[in-house]
Amino acid sequence: MDQDLSLILAKIIETSNNNITITDHKGIILFSNPNHWTMYGLEADAYIGKSVYELEENGVLSPSINALVLKEKKEVRVLQQTTSGRVVMSTGYPIFNKEGSLQFVVSYSQDQTEIVKLQEQYDQLQVKIEGFQTEVEELREKEASHHPLLFRSESMQHIFSTLHRIAATDASILFLGESGVGKSTLARHIHNQSERHKQPFIEVNCSTIPETLFESEMFGYEPGSFTGAHKNGKKGLIEQADQGTLFLDEIGELPLAIQVKLLKVLQEKTFMRVGGKEEKQVDFRLITATNQPLKEMVDQGTFRFDLYYRLNVIPIKIPPLKERQDDITILLQHYLQLMNEKYKTAKKLAPTTYDLLHHYEWPGNVREMENVIERLVLTIEESTILPHHLPSEINNTTHDYVAQPVTNILPQTEIRDLKEAVEHVEIHLLSRAQSECKTTYEMAKYLGISQPSVIYKMKKYKDRMRM
Structure with missing residues (x-):
């Protein structure tokens, strides 16, 4: 050189x-x-x-x-x-x-020694922060466990606000909505928030009692009233609800003859047992619910108009679950955690499984969701519930959303670089999570990663994500 x-x-x-x-x-x-x-x-x-x-x-x-x-x-x-x-x-x-x-x-x-130390300190700090976040979430969940309602949608927030205002009154409430939307849960919540909360809450499903037994079940009977009757007589459901709350579910199934007697009870606060000779005083709050169009039934003559207007003091329509997308997220998490605790398992939903459940229309509403999650937790051997584990009516349902395979997520141009391909998939999943969730904590649960990781990746791809 x-x-x-x-x-x-x-x-x-x-x-x-x-x-x-x-x-x-x-x-x-x-x-x-x-x-x-x-x-x-x-x-x-x-x-x-x-x-x-x-x-x-x-x-x-x-x-x-x-x-x-x-x-x-x-x-x-x-x-x-x-x-x-x-x-x-x-x-x-x-x-x-x-x-x-x-x-x-x-x-x-x-x-790089100082940088590595700073990274380690940062990681330790993140672990502590995640620990604090977990504690906060646990406190929220404990608070929610004392609260029978799980919701995040604006429609349910409005309903809950209304219930909060009327809980302390004795006004009659009529819940309208499809089967399984949670009418009985809301009725019990009203009772628990009322001044009658220490008294009985009597729930009656009007569609399950044979018409021939309806009167004796509702009003009770005196000893010897009919063959097979208990020798000491029996308190009816109305009498059992005295000082408390009577919840009549599926009120549209109430026979016309019983409708007349129920109207009399509501007007006069008295009733008579089958075979009885004396009127009995009764005081209860009435809450009813139905999935039938009562107004149309009134027009058709199958439901009494005077009783309808007695019941329809405060009508509250509960939207079906398919119209409450924000509630599906929290309910899926709640029932999965509930069933894991109940059966001492640790099952989790794969992201694609979660997407299918989230976009399913749930014709059976909350009740169907609870049953599906319980079935999956009990019958699936693997720790992660995959799409093929889902019932056929969910897995094969056609809807606007279809879980995309990775090959459809990637751009049409050829990609040979693994890092670039991974980034495309991450951006796609982050964008979907952002559209489905309201907070980064929800996004973290949706994606199965930590909340700090969500924030890091969103900053990393902020110029490439669709907002």
Whole structure:
């Protein structure tokens, strides 16, 4: 090498802020930055003319970046651990002559010890934060466990606000909505929030009592009223609800003859047992529910108009679950956790399974969801519930959303780079989670990752995600 050029190169390396080492094709150190070896706890001058293979063998370089470049004959980057406990990031580049033979290797090293420590401290802090977040979530769940209603949708928030205002009154409430939307849960909540909460809550499903037994079940009977009657008589459901709340579910199934008697009870606050001769006083709050169009039944003559207007003081229509997408998320999480605790399991939903359940229309509403989750937890052997485990009516249902295979997520142009392909999939799933969830905590549960990871990835892809 030209003497003057060598002097110039040596001065450049000596005065450079970078840690530089140059070796020949045999691994002999030709030039080295004086500060370079302080990272390894050594003096620089002693290693000019030394072999990197010797230094590697003695544990000074672990591994030697120049030795790796000589072996691989291409650019190499490694993270080194020094004997003094420092962490060094080294990058080496091969230099070829005109004939294509590897002639020299130049490497650059950066002390990453403080950065690594900061990363470790950051990771520890994130673990603590996640722990605090978990505690907060557990406290929220404990609070929710004392609260029979699980909802997040605006429609249910409005309903709950209305119930809160009327709970302390004795006004009659009529819940309207499909089967399984939670009418009985809301009725019990009203009772628990009322001044009658220490008294009985009597629930009656009008569709399950035979018409021939309806009167005796509702109003009770005196001893000897009919063949087979209990010798001491029996309190009816109305009498049992005295001072408490009477909830008549499926009120549209109430026989016309009983409708007349129920109207009398509501107007006069008295009733008479079957076979009885004396009127009995009764005081209860009435809550009713139906999935039938009572107004149409009134027009058709199958339901009494005077009773209808007695019941319809405060009508509350509960929307079906398919119209409460925001509630599906929290209900899926709730019932999965509930069944895992009940049966001492640790089942979880795969993201694609979650998507199918989330976009299913749930014709049976909340009751159907509870039954489906319980069935899956009990019958699936694997810890993760996959799409093929779902009932056929869910897995084969056609709807606007269809879970996309990865090949459909990737762009049409050919991708050979694994990192690029992974980024495309991450961006797609993050965008979907963002559209389905309201908070990053929900997104984390939706995606099966930590909430800090969600924030990190959203920042990483903020210019590429669809908002």
